[in-house]
Amino acid sequence: MPANLPPVYHTAEKRYRQANSPEEKIDALREMYAVMPKHKGTDKLQADIKRKIAQLKEQAKKAPAARQVPQWVIEKVGAGQVPVLGPPNAGKSAIIAKVTHADVRVAEYPFTTQVPVPAMMPFENIQIQLIDSPAWSEEFDVGWLPELARRADACVLVADLSDELADEMIAFILDRMEARDVVLVGRVPDEREGFEVCIPTLLVGNKSDAPGAENVLRELEARFGDRFPLCSISIAQEDGLSEFKRAVFDVMAITRVFTKQPGKEADLGEPFVLPSGSTVHDLAGKIHKEILANLKYARLWGTSGRFKGQRVGEDHVLADGDIVELHTR
Ligand SMILES: Nc1nc2c(ncn2[C@@H]2O[C@H](COP(=O)(O)OP(=O)(O)O)[C@@H](O)[C@H]2O)c(=O)[nH]1
Ligand SMILES: [Mg+2]
Structure with missing residues (x-):
């Protein structure tokens, strides 16, 4: 019998998959239990959840509390947590500086941002928590970025339209994420199997003002247009910003x-x-x-x-x- 689980259940389940500590896991499991419809179709699931909670309680007893919170765990505030990811110099920090009031560092040289930096983006009547992140490329592998993405409500993936190899840079990041069971997709499928966490993601081409940007955008569209919603912006010329904010909101579903x-x-x-x-x-x-x-x-x-x-x-x-x-x- 199909369980017909409500969206709030899936949200709690995702929180469970994203949890870092037994306490967080237990909390998410309790919510899953609370919101799931109680009928024959969910009997087995109810029992599974109860068993998992019991197991985790045991585990929490054994592992002492003195756990350090990793740097990529940032407390969620606002309507959702949305890391901004991408290759060096794509303009991640510039975007965040423009759409929030945060003082993030924008620089000519790559790898300026070393730790995740949260900042709030107002959108109509809500606040969306963007997170500036270190650049990620073959030369500079940031091992914890998949963990940041795994916990996210959605991601923004920034491509550099002034770079002819922008699509390769994006493909690299997607591959590395997938190797860690984090799948970035435009729309998360309703029914999922396996251990992967799917994170709804918006692909953004920045620097639409750059020479050759149109061709790079066309390549991105051809390669990733089916997988992600795509928007093109220029921070330098303040072009496409309101469309960007709306697109972030839309992808958060x-x-x-x-x-x-x-x-x-x-x-x-x-x-x-x-x-x-x-x-x-x-x-x-x-x-x-x-x-x-x-x-x-x-x-x-x-x-x-x-x-x-x-x-x-x-x-x-x-x-x-x-x-x-x-x-x-
Ligand atoms: N031409 C152009 N340059 C930009 C734009 N946005 C950012 N930049 C420049 O790109 C460089 C890298 O920006 P930054 O935000 O530090 O990139 P990050 O490494 O992705 O955080 C800086 O020199 C910015 O001034 C844009 O829309 N157009
Ligand atoms: Mg930066």
């Missing part, structure tokens, strides 16, 4: 929803951020487990509804910008 209390105005401040495909049920679970347990129905304003204030059930799939009024028993 998230839905922003607002909540409102019955009889009151909606709170249009900070939205709840959920994986695309999430339902009213998932939203309730994200807010509070009491609300989830007592959920009766919801009223909905927004593009996923047929009319304003439409009454919908738990399984209703939410759309970006929806306003939801949850009704409990």
Whole structure:
């Protein structure tokens, strides 16, 4: 029987695969357990998860707590964590400096950035956490970059349009990632097998102002156009920046929803951020487990509804910008 697991389950499962410590793993497994539908089809999965939690608890007891947090583990804040990866000199730091207010180093010489540097990119009503990263190439192998990518919600892969070999540089990075079971793809497939972690990725050609950039972009399109969404920008000429921000948001595959209390105005401040495909049920679970347990129905304003204030059930799939009024028993 198919398990029909909700997107929130897959998000938690991904968190489990990305976890670095037994504690983090247990936390993710607990969430997977909490959000999964409990029926015959998930009996085995429920038992598996319980067993794994028990095993990890044992493991955590044996391994003492004095673990050092590796430098590539950066606390997630905002709507999602998005490392910016690419070969030397592609303009990774320049992009981040332009779209965030961070003071990252941009330089004529390669390998300026040695440690991951987080910075927040505002996009409409949310903040996306970009991470500047060291350049990665055959001459300079940064072993922990796959670990940074593995934990990410999405990646931005920057190609240098002033470099005729840009596509080779990108192919190198993709290969090295895959060797560590991190697969960068435009859209993560729904059903997956194996140990690989798929990370949704946007390919960006920077330096569209450079001579010959058009040809390099065409090559990238031919080689990777089926695999990734591709956008072309110039930081030097501030060209394509708003399209870039929108493309980062799109590749993250998230839905922003607002909540409102019955009889009151909606709170249009900070939205709840959920994986695309999430339902009213998932939203309730994200807010509070009491609300989830007592959920009766919801009223909905927004593009996923047929009319304003439409009454919908738990399984209703939410759309970006929806306003939801949850009704409990
Ligand atoms: N022509 C041109 N040069 C750029 C552009 N963006 C960045 N650069 C230059 O490329 C060099 C490397 O930039 P940097 O951000 O340090 O690259 P990183 O190694 O990928 O972080 C610097 O000299 C930048 O001024 C652009 O859009 N056009
Ligand atoms: Mg840099």
